[in-house]
Amino acid sequence: MNAIDQHARATPGFEARVAAAAARLAAAAQAHAGRIVQATSLGAEDMVLTDLIARHRLPIAIATLDTGRLHPETLQLADATERHYGLAIERFAPAAEATLHFVREHGELAMRQSVALRKACCALRKLEPLARLLNGRSAWVTGLRREQSDARAEVPFEDTDDAGRAKFNPLADWSQADVWHYIALHGVPYNVLHDRFFPSIGCEPCTRAVALGEDFRAGRWWWEQESAKECGLHVSALPSPALSETTA
Numbered sequence: 161m162n163a164i165d166q167h168a169r170a171t172p173g174f175e176a177r178v179a180a181a182a183a184r185l186a187a188a189a190q191a192h193a194g195r196i197v198q199a200t201s202l203g204a205e206d207m208v209l210t211d212l213i214a215r216h217r218l219p220i221a222i223a224t225l226d227t228g229r230l231h232p233e234t235l236q237l238a239d240a241t242e243r244h245y246g247l248a249i250e251r252f253a254p255a256a257e258a259t260l261h262f263v264r265e266h267g268e269l270a271m272r273q274s275v276a277l278r279k280a281c282c283a284l285r286k287l288e289p290l291a292r293l294l295n296g297r298s299a300w301v302t303g304l305r306r307e308q309s310d311a312r313a314e315v316p317f318e319d320t321d322d323a324g325r326a327k328f329n330p331l332a333d334w335s336q337a338d339v340w341h342y343i344a345l346h347g348v349p350y351n352v353l354h355d356r357f358f359p360s361i362g363c364e365p366c367t368r369a370v371a372l373g374e375d376f377r378a379g380r381w382w383w384e385q386e387s388a389k390e391c392g393l394h395v396s397a398l399p400s401p402a403l404s405e406t407t408a
């Protein structure tokens with residue numbers, strides 16, 4: 161049973177939610193012409209957003225963080241997405257020398273040693289490249305959904321990040337069933353790891369499959385306490401603990 165079989169379901173209001181998400185993206189593109197980017201993790205939600213952007217020919221750049229620890233399947237999806245839509249995905253990698261130094265000092269699995277080292281790894285491989293990805297942009301688009309976790313229950317459609325940039329979450333009110341119904345309807349490419357029970361996909365050493373009934377994000381940093389699970393990508397004005405990892 162693949163991810164579409166598992167999750168896709170048509171529910172009342174689906175078409176209206178699709179139309180509203182497209183309208184929000186179009187309005188954001190117009191308000192931030194030439195300075196707006198979708199920060200994609202290539203997860204299911206982000207693939208829906210990329211499809212909407214491509215389908216409606218919206219002038220929104222698409223960029224991703226290549227942390228150097230992604231699954232091969234994720235890297236293959238980035239290439240396949242470019243081919244499928246005929247667009248280029250900007251890729252931001254961590255600083256090579258700093259990364260080499262970190263690995264030499266703490267080892268390949270430093271993130272398992274302590275929360276502090278895990279956060280240091282996220283800062284190096286995600287936060288610093290994200291800062292470059294967002295440099296010169298006045299707005300970004302993410303695939304955050306309220307249903308994804310308690311910490312995301314209040315995600316608004318439009319927010320402001322700590323640097324004062326507009327942050328748009330057009331799928332905030334979508335369900336997992338909506339996401340997969342859209343993917344099925346439109347033949348959107350998606351990460352084959354979703355078919356192997358990875359609902360949320362991040363770096364290879366920090367992501368595992370989840371068991372039936374486990375939380376959406378149970379497969380992320382599973383060795384840590386729930387309250388520690390954040391890497392700062394989505395630090396926002398939302399009340400704590402709405403600090404979390406992307407759709408990355």
Ligand code: SF4
Pocket residue numbers: 227229271278279281282283285286362363364365366391
């Ligand atoms: S998710 Fe894991 S491997 Fe990726 S940057 Fe964070 S700690 Fe490092």
